[in-house]
Amino acid sequence: MIAVRGLAHRYGAAQALRLPDWKVAQGERWLILGRSGSGKTTLLHVIAGLLRPSEGDVSVFGENILKLEGTRLDRWRGATVGIVLQALHLVKHLSVRDNLRLAQYLAHAPQDDARIADTLGALGVAAKSARRPSELSQGEQQRVAIARAVVNRPKLLLADEPTANLDDAAAASVVDLLAEQAARHGATLVVATHDARVKAKFRERLEL
Amino acid sequence: MNLATLSAGYLRARPLQTTLSLMLLALGVGTIVLLVLVVSQLEERMQRDARGIDLVVGAKGSPMQLMLSGIYHLDAPTGNIPLSAVGLLAKNRMVRKAIPLALGDSWRGNRIVGAPKIYAEHYGAELRAGRFYDKPMEAVLGAEVAARTGVGVGGKFKGAHGLGSEPGDEHENEYTVVGVLAKSGAVIDRLVLTSIESVWHVHEEHQGPEDESDRKALEAAREVTVVLVQYASPLAAATLPRQINSQSELQAASPAYESARLFRIVGVGVEALQGFALVLIVAAALSVFIALYTALEERRYDLAVMRALGASPARLFGLLMAEGVVLALLGALIGLGLGHVLASVFGVWLESQQHGAVTGLEWRPEELWVLAVALGVGVVAALLPAWRAYRTDVSRTLAQG
Numbered sequence: 001m002i003a004v005r006g007l008a009h010r011y012g013a014a015q016a017l018r019l020p021d022w023k024v025a026q027g028e029r030w031l032i033l034g035r036s037g038s039g040k041t042t043l044l045h046v047i048a049g050l051l052r053p054s055e056g057d058v059s060v061f062g063e064n065i066l067k068l069e070g071t072r073l074d075r076w077r078g079a080t081v082g083i084v085l086q087a088l089h090l091v092k093h094l095s096v097r098d099n100l101r102l103a104q105y106l107a108h109a110p111q112d113d114a115r116i117a118d119t120l121g122a123l124g125v126a127a128k129s130a131r132r133p134s135e136l137s138q139g140e141q142q143r144v145a146i147a148r149a150v151v152n153r154p155k156l157l158l159a160d161e162p163t164a165n166l167d168d169a170a171a172a173s174v175v176d177l178l179a180e181q182a183a184r185h186g187a188t189l190v191v192a193t194h195d196a197r198v199k200a201k202f203r204e205r206l207e208l
Numbered sequence: 209m210n211l212a213t214l215s216a217g218y219l220r221a222r223p224l225q226t227t228l229s230l231m232l233l234a235l236g237v238g239t240i241v242l243l244v245l246v247v248s249q250l251e252e253r254m255q256r257d258a259r260g261i262d263l264v265v266g267a268k269g270s271p272m273q274l275m276l277s278g279i280y281h282l283d284a285p286t287g288n289i290p291l292s293a294v295g296l297l298a299k300n301r302m303v304r305k306a307i308p309l310a311l312g313d314s315w316r317g318n319r320i321v322g323a324p325k326i327y328a329e330h331y332g333a334e335l336r337a338g339r340f341y342d343k344p345m346e347a348v349l350g351a352e353v354a355a356r357t358g359v360g361v362g363g364k365f366k367g368a369h370g371l372g373s374e375p376g377d378e379h380e381n382e383y384t385v386v387g388v389l390a391k392s393g394a395v396i397d398r399l400v401l402t403s404i405e406s407v408w409h410v411h412e413e414h415q416g417p418e419d420e421s422d423r424k425a426l427e428a429a430r431e432v433t434v435v436l437v438q439y440a441s442p443l444a445a446a447t448l449p450r451q452i453n454s455q456s457e458l459q460a461a462s463p464a465y466e467s468a469r470l471f472r473i474v475g476v477g478v479e480a481l482q483g484f485a486l487v488l489i490v491a492a493a494l495s496v497f498i499a500l501y502t503a504l505e506e507r508r509y510d511l512a513v514m515r516a517l518g519a520s521p522a523r524l525f526g527l528l529m530a531e532g533v534v535l536a537l538l539g540a541l542i543g544l545g546l547g548h549v550l551a552s553v554f555g556v557w558l559e560s561q562q563h564g565a566v567t568g569l570e571w572r573p574e575e576l577w578v579l580a581v582a583l584g585v586g587v588v589a590a591l592l593p594a595w596r597a598y599r600t601d602v603s604r605t606l607a608q609g
Contacts, residue, residue: 041606041607042607045603045606045607048516050515050516050602050603050606051603070520070521071520071522074515074518074519074520074521075518075520077516077518078517078518078519079518083516083517085513085516085606087509089509089510089512089513089606091510091513092221093217093218093220093221094217098209098217101209102209102214102514102517103517103518104209105209105210105214106514106517106518106519106523107517107518108518111209148517160606
């Protein structure tokens, strides 16, 4: 339900970055593979509504998101997209529970403690809900970041380099968790990475 | 979670900077509130004490001293004037009321004022106990005097010469307390009232006159200290003071003019303190600005992530503004409390100096202005950081790490 056509983006005066046309069906699990600078993050940001490309058409779940203005695009993103970032970026001074509550608050979703507990439980970190991110292990922080991305039950789950700096076992586990969570919420999963180790886990691949 | 708790969380995450901003703002606001409370209460008190008194007539000297001693019973009197002056004033067509007072003695630091009954009536004083004096050597105590000394109706005391805190010789004659006044909130609360004759009596006994001719001579030389005058019509202001001042032994002081002059003199100090308070508030504004602005750098990922989670730029703007406003509101409220506590402390100190006139338990409408200014400071200080947050380039920030 994602359709990208004739996409190009120009950063400053640099030559435009051209991206291939691309179609994704509902519930598919995609891997975007490519070197750094190949446009993985650009593509991810465009379909998340974080970046307006210089050229092209983008439709996500039937919504022409480039036509959405300002606050409406932000609202659409909050309600539709969950994002896991490489550097996690959990809010340091908020507890694990409050990091998830922040996601609900900013997406204008009801603040629902039961749903937060359920989401953390599904990722095996329910016991840490009162802790600050800094008190958690790297693996636990990774799980909290995924929990924050899925707590609003997004239809589209995006992950940008989720396995960088992880050992083989951890990398495999993160990809499994993402796939599991996407399946749990019926979400379409798109993972952007340069990490060839996780290639085997995805049937659909877009190589840039 | 809402904007207030979210911004409060960020403030708590920087305890040192937050405390510094709060302290500066609280000190500035507290100083201004203290000044507002003290100045307005003193002004009100002075106006209440001088209500209905258009002129103070007494011996030549400093007009301000004459006003302070004659109305507020603060300074030493300028001297005495002959009793005949009272009669002349009372007969003047431009004068509605002429209240003579005889000063000079005190009891445990409270001034003994020889005055006719109309003096108490002028302040609307009512008896709480006993009756009014009608014979020499009977006295009525003001409410504060009675409370401080614990002496009530039937009590006896001896006046001492002089008005200061270190009394002079005690006089032989004993006063009997025949009444206690209810609290009026005016200067009369701090006074011991008696008849003018009592004051004369005490001092004449002192000199021990023996024969009839001496007594006659003394009576002819009887004096009062000041006369409080109320005009019959506003027109009197144009001529009466000049008329009085032209007489060699008399001087007229206008309380309205002299208190305005006094407040101009005191005003310099008040303005200096106000300036100091404003400097503190400007420093507080800078501190809020610097705290928010420097924190932006380490918060840029937080802000970008918030955008990724669905927050609009306006929401980030609101978050930063809320931090400035919460900080300002908190600092201003602490400052308001501080100002009232300081005013109370100042009031207690004044009370110990027997000039109880200031309390921290009153609120003034000006304080709302102070609150509004403090909020304005928070808003202005947060404006630029909030604008920067609004302009967060979410894609670029997230792509960097």
